[in-house]
Amino acid sequence: MTKAEIVQALYSQVGGFSKKESADIVDRVFEMMKETLARGEKIKISGFGNFVLRDKNSRPGRNPQTGDPITISERRILTFKTSDKLRKALNKDGAPAPTANKP
């Protein structure tokens, strides 16, 4: 799914917006989420998941190509935690084939 398909879903399902307006609105939602995360604020979307921020200290690591030891600098990272509801819906018909949809 691409942003264009989300725009199409909004255009066909909500109604009352032109295609251009639908596209602008979808852009605004993601822009607003970006601005929120960029001021250090987490986002919780019930039924979908949480966008969680974490501050990591610097730690020793290695250059995976050369094996040389390096220091990984301190950083702030963003992770996504799937909501319980979506996680259950994804796994509701028993055990999924673990080989399906391999990355």
Place this chain on the structure above:
Amino acid sequence: MTKSELIDAMAEKNALTKARAELVVNCIFDSMAEALLKGEGIEIRGFGSFTVRPYKPYSGRNPRTGAPVEVPPKRLPFFRVGKELKELVNASRAQFAITGGDDPDDDEDDEDDAEAGE
């Protein structure tokens, strides 16, 4: 920020009624959840992408009691942060403390979640 705060902000900044903004925000996340349920990935340029990853069954332990548990195979969405957002978030570290969570680690219900890599 919660979903209802996102709805309020969308209504306010885009001259939408709250009811319309609610339809909009719900439609966006519902359509994204539907895509994931179909096993389909989602790509939002500048923001990030979601893929559905399968996890094999494994034997784990309840972190609180130490009791062994068999974790069944499962599929979970995996979010990969887009380059632009990754940089924005990291740059914000110097300026803003992390807010928006009463639960510092957000891990009250995720004992079987794999820690997301970098």
